[in-house]
Amino acid sequence: MKLKFCGAAGTTTGSQHLLEVNGKKILLDCGLYQGRRSEAYDINCGFPHFDPAEVDVVVLSHAHIDHSGNLPNLTKRGFSGNIYATFATRDLCTIMLADSAHIQEQDVEWLNKQRAKDGESPVEPLYRKEDAERCLRQFVTVGYERPMLIADGVTLRFYDAGHILGAAQVLLEVEDREDGGKRKRFLFSGDIGRGGNDVLRDPVAVQDVDFLLMESTYGGREHELPTGADEAVAEVLERSLARGGKVLIPAFAVERTQQLIYVLHRLFHEKKIPQVPVIVDSPLAVGATEIFRLHPECFNEDVYSFLFEDKKDPFHFEGLKLVRSVVESKKLNQFEGPCIIISASGMCEAGRIRHHLKSGIGDPHNTVFFVGYCAENTLGRFIRDGRKEVNIFGKRHAVRASVEAIDSFSGHADHSELMDYFQAMTGSRSKVWLVHGEEDRSLALRDALRKDHKGDVSVAELGSIVEF
Incomplete structure (x- = not known):
């Protein structure tokens, strides 16, 4: 051989x-x-x-x-x-x-x-x-x-x-x-x-x-946090939503987004975070979420039980909206009140998250919440490392939104x-x-x-x- x-x-x-x-x-x-x-x-x-x-x-x-x-x-x-x-x-x-x-x-x-x-x-x-x-x-x-x-x-x-x-x-x-x-x-x-x-x-x-x-x-x-660190996620979201703004979560379309949906479902169900609209704005993530529903053979015992014994869809809950169209995506910039927007890409180098950052990164009521690794010299890494200004679509934008990050989702x-x-x-x-x-x-x-x-x-x- x-x-x-x-x-x-x-x-x-x-x-x-x-x-x-x-x-x-x-x-x-x-x-x-x-x-x-x-x-x-x-x-x-x-x-x-x-x-x-x-x-x-x-x-x-x-x-x-x-x-x-x-x-x-x-x-x-x-x-x-x-x-x-x-x-x-x-x-x-x-x-x-x-x-x-x-x-x-x-x-x-x-x-x-x-x-x-x-x-x-x-x-x-x-x-x-x-x-x-x-x-x-x-x-x-x-x-x-x-x-x-x-x-x-x-x-x-x-x-x-x-x-x-x-x-x-x-x-x-x-x-x-x-x-x-x-x-x-x-x-x-x-x-x-x-x-x-x-x-x-x-x-x-x-x-x-x-x-x-x-x-x-x-x-x-070593990762900073163990897997399943729901309490840490809940703390970040509760603190962020209290400011009355948007929580922008850059997330990879496959796996990370679906994991987040399930965790949010659980946190809402257990009343650990306030009930607010959750929008997944990524055509690829929406498609991947539909595929997840087709494969219970991959789920752990808790999710399997959630699906078959509790008869609940792990990847859907009241207040969740999956966005495919560009028109609907643009309308999110005019959304008023607290909400959670999950959008690709996780490193903010492509996809619709850049548009949401352009619109919202300058608002001190908002939060950018990272749940994954950002490679060097990416927009996500610059924001995560605390830069006061970043370049988005060729223009400089002041970072006034709060920036949060956890490492349990790797x-x-x-x-x-x-x-x-x-x-x-x-x-x-x-x-x-x-x-x-x-x-x-x-x-x-x-x-x-x-x-x-x-x-x-x-x-x-x-x-x-x-x-x-």
């Missing part, structure tokens, strides 16, 4: 890992590399580490764009095999890949303006919506823990990763023909959730693992939780490769694992190949 690290090695973006076994090439994830636009376009367009037409099978861990986002381009460039995913992952990809296609077209428009200035010819987007739709025809859905033969001597089983709806750990049970028919159990962690999620089940502890490809996003870092396990995940697993794990982390994060997790684990633990290098 050979494993080539084609993405998300030394970084957290562009997850792609190519496994060769029994003469077949199995690609684990096919995510978009995200960085400087011109650099990202070249990397994503060309697949520098393999030929898409030579890939036999794709196994997708989950629907996040850094894991799924280059699938339409892969199929466009010659991949014709099956794409295996869980039911919920396939459904989320129907909206997320179409949305990604729209972004590709926008990015190329920007890139072509730069190329025109340099006298260069225009380029085409990585893919269009039609390519995303064609790609979805190659999906084959598999339930959690159901065996599926995907290649000669290779059986796939998905195990819940507790990260987003449908997220899976990928277990490949291999009869290695090139190694005397030796049986090997190879696990790709995908992205691991924290456990204790308000909506989802905890990550499953997989047994008898021989070889492990593991994420390391938060190696060496979908990624922190350092201690990654260690717990590893220790709950059984098997020799004779070789462990760490991916999906900045170098210092991967090294911190590597050093911690090496203290107690006898197997070989290393940090993957982009483009390198290992045999086992």
Whole structure:
């Protein structure tokens, strides 16, 4: 068996890992590399580490764009095999890949303006919506823990990763023909959730693992708050709403928004916060919320009971409004009185949240409430770090609104939780490769694992190949 690290090695973006076994090439994830636009376009367009037409099978861990986002381009460039995913992952990809296609077209428009200035010819987007739709025809859905033969001597089983709806750990049970028919159990962690999620089940502890490809996003870092920190959310909202203004919550459209809806539902039901209108203003988030309702198999016991025993929709309550149209979105700027507006994107770099910030960030009655990570040099990070003025749509705006942030909603396990995940697993794990982390994060997790684990633990290098 050979494993080539084609993405998300030394970084957290562009997850792609190519496994060769029994003469077949199995690609684990096919995510978009995200960085400087011109650099990202070249990397994503060309697949520098393999030929898409030579890939036999794709196994997708989950629907996040850094894991799924280059699938339409892969199929466009010659991949014709099956794409295996869980039911919920396939459904989320129907909206997320179409949305990604729209972004590709926008990015190329920007890139072509730069190329025109340099006298260069225009380029085409990585893919269009039609390519995303064609790609979805190659999906084959598999339930959690159901065996599926995907290649000669290779059986796939998905195990819940507790990260987003449908997220899976990928277990490949291999009869290695090139190694005397030796049986090997190879696990790709995908992205691991924290456990204790308000909506989802905890990550499953997989047994008898021989070889492990593991994420390391938060190696060496701990989250500030435990999961399910409802009291902290209630305190922020009660304090903010008392000022009589709007609470603007930048949130990722998939997972974070639905988690917030459920938490707010619970807080209203328990009368822990005043009853005010809640508006979700994001077409993608509205679509994702509808998909969540279709997949109770992913819910934890509390939400499952809420749905079937209490007969209540976890993602709907009196006073909740889901907004799709631009006209309705614009009307929110004239809304008077306290309310909560949840809108994408979580880092305030795109989407309708920027319009709400433009309209409301200068009002001291309002609050901007962050419930997720904001990368450096993003609008969200500037606001969260306390800048007095920020640039929105090319104009400077004074930040007079209050700014609040909590860290309990992260979908990624922190350092201690990654260690717990590893220790709950059984098997020799004779070789462990760490991916999906900045170098210092991967090294911190590597050093911690090496203290107690006898197997070989290393940090993957982009483009390198290992045999086992």
